[in-house]
Amino acid sequence: MTNSEFKRTGSADSDSPFPASERVVVTGIGVVLPNTLTVDQFWSNISGGHSQVGRLTRFDGERAGLPVYAAAEISGFDHHPFLPELTDAHAAKYSREILITMSAVAQARRDAGLGLGDLDPRRLGIVMSSSRGPFSWWRSVLSGEDPAAFDDKGAMFRGLPGCPATLSAIYNGAQGLVTTVSNACVGGHQAIQLALRELRSGAADAMLVGGHEFPIVPEVASCYRAMGHGVISSERADPSRAVRPYSNDREGFALGEGSLVLCLERESVAKARGARIYSEILSAASLNEAAHPTTMDLTGKVTASVIEDALAGAGRSAADVDYFCAHGTATRYNDIAESRALRALYPERSAAQLPPLSSNKPIYGHTFGMAGVINVAATSLMVHHQTLAPTINFTEPDPECDHDHVFEGARPAPVDLAVSMSFAFGSQTAVVAVGAPS
Numbered sequence: 001m002t003n004s005e006f007k008r009t010g011s012a013d014s015d016s017p018f019p020a021s022e023r024v025v026v027t028g029i030g031v032v033l034p035n036t037l038t039v040d041q042f043w044s045n046i047s048g049g050h051s052q053v054g055r056l057t058r059f060d061g062e063r064a065g066l067p068v069y070a071a072a073e074i075s076g077f078d079h080h081p082f083l084p085e086l087t088d089a090h091a092a093k094y095s096r097e098i099l100i101t102m103s104a105v106a107q108a109r110r111d112a113g114l115g116l117g118d119l120d121p122r123r124l125g126i127v128m129s130s131s132r133g134p135f136s137w138w139r140s141v142l143s144g145e146d147p148a149a150f151d152d153k154g155a156m157f158r159g160l161p162g163c164p165a166t167l168s169a170i171y172n173g174a175q176g177l178v179t180t181v182s183n184a185c186v187g188g189h190q191a192i193q194l195a196l197r198e199l200r201s202g203a204a205d206a207m208l209v210g211g212h213e214f215p216i217v218p219e220v221a222s223c224y225r226a227m228g229h230g231v232i233s234s235e236r237a238d239p240s241r242a243v244r245p246y247s248n249d250r251e252g253f254a255l256g257e258g259s260l261v262l263c264l265e266r267e268s269v270a271k272a273r274g275a276r277i278y279s280e281i282l283s284a285a286s287l288n289e290a291a292h293p294t295t296m297d298l299t300g301k302v303t304a305s306v307i308e309d310a311l312a313g314a315g316r317s318a319a320d321v322d323y324f325c326a327h328g329t330a331t332r333y334n335d336i337a338e339s340r341a342l343r344a345l346y347p348e349r350s351a352a353q354l355p356p357l358s359s360n361k362p363i364y365g366h367t368f369g370m371a372g373v374i375n376v377a378a379t380s381l382m383v384h385h386q387t388l389a390p391t392i393n394f395t396e397p398d399p400e401c402d403h404d405h406v407f408e409g410a411r412p413a414p415v416d417l418a419v420s421m422s423f424a425f426g427s428q429t430a431v432v433a434v435g436a437p438s
Contacts, residue, residue: 010085026278026380027270028112028263034072042383047410049392051240053254053365064218070239071216072256072365079103093154101164101212104259112263113383118396124206125176126165128196129187129211131369133161136214164212176204184424188372189432193284195264205269210261211370243362244326244393246335246401253329256365260373278436282314286430295333296423300340310421310431318345321355325379325420328359339401356404358391375420379434383415
């Protein structure tokens with residue numbers, strides 16, 4: 001189907017037929033994560049508490065002078081089943097990161113049931129998030145590990161952080177807004193926020209929005225190790241237990257890699273084609289605290305205010321929230337900041353009465369720019385299955401974090417409204433409110 005066969009039916013101006021209040025829904029999820037190549041595998045790991053954090057093999061931590069032994073790694077990935085139309089000649093010009101991300105984007109479109117040509121290509125966009133872009137490729141170039149890195153035209157693709165999105169757009173025929181956000185760990189939520197604006201303005205019918213992160217290199221580990229003990233885990237005996245959010249014996253996070261992509265659509269478009277709907281994206285809010293560059297608000301009040309703003313934008317209140325999907329990095333400041341935010345939101349409630357909160361970082365590690373997208377995908381599936389996923393590896397709670405972490409395992413529960421939280425260096429906080437489809 002060619003562009004000329006479509007009629008542009010809306011714009012962002014005042015006579016647009018698309019009201020700002022039009023609902024936006026999640027219709028597809030594409031996943032390429034460690035030992036996880038389908039939505040069903042993702043849900044099984046998240047809900048069943050199956051950690052994909054294992055022994056670090058990408059580099060030798062001891063040789064690098066780093067007491068880091070665990071990571072969530074992708075091994076042996078083959079893009080061919082995901083990208084059957086991509087020729088080997090073109091694929092040879094791309095990096096592992098690009099091929100994994102392109103695979104997740106294509107999978108999200110297929111999971112949504114969107115065939116090529118089902119939409120006006122000018123009304124399909126892609127927004128991605130990555131905190132560091134092609135860092136591992138640049139590292140291999142600058143270190144001399146890949147002396148032939150610049151010997152072909154593919155070097156231009158492999159070195160640009162936006163190429164996973166733009167090459168995905170070419171493969172999927174997306175001619176709308178195509179861009180990449182880089183804003184540390186809130187980037188995933190901000191990518192969703194940007195996609196919401198495109199859809200609600202009438203500029204797009206569908207947006208493929210996600211993240212890609214490949215940080216398992218010694219330089220990234222060194223950056224976090226330099227911040228002191230308790231930031232990046234040094235667990236050696238059992239890598240699957242390396243990440244222990246909210247527990248007194250936590251040691252920090254493990255690095256994780258991969259790509260995850262959501263297909264967001266205007267509800268009217270999704271329902272018109274009979275699409276399966278996982279959840280509704282109700283609202284998103286982002287705030288720069290303009291305060292400490294590495295520590296989020298520790299009173300809980302600022303985070304609570306951002307959550308309240310997001311909920312107000314959806315016409316809801318904190319009293320309506322059934323569940324919080326946490327950033328949950330297993331670092332002390334993150335864990336207590338989230339717990340204090342819940343107490344600030346619900347000052348009249350005891351700890352036992354706070355809504356349940358859980359973290360998926362023990363499953364896939366810390367994926368930085370992709371973390372918020374993983375959260376929203378996990379939350380969407382919790383809404384879809386009406387089941388809460390647990391925080392695994394939970395031992396004795398930090399006294400400040402002694403509330404409901406669903407640590408006993410998957411919990412069937414009514415989930416009509418949930419909130420995903422993320423925090424980032426640079427004094428950043430972002431949240432996304434997710435609801436059950438109407």
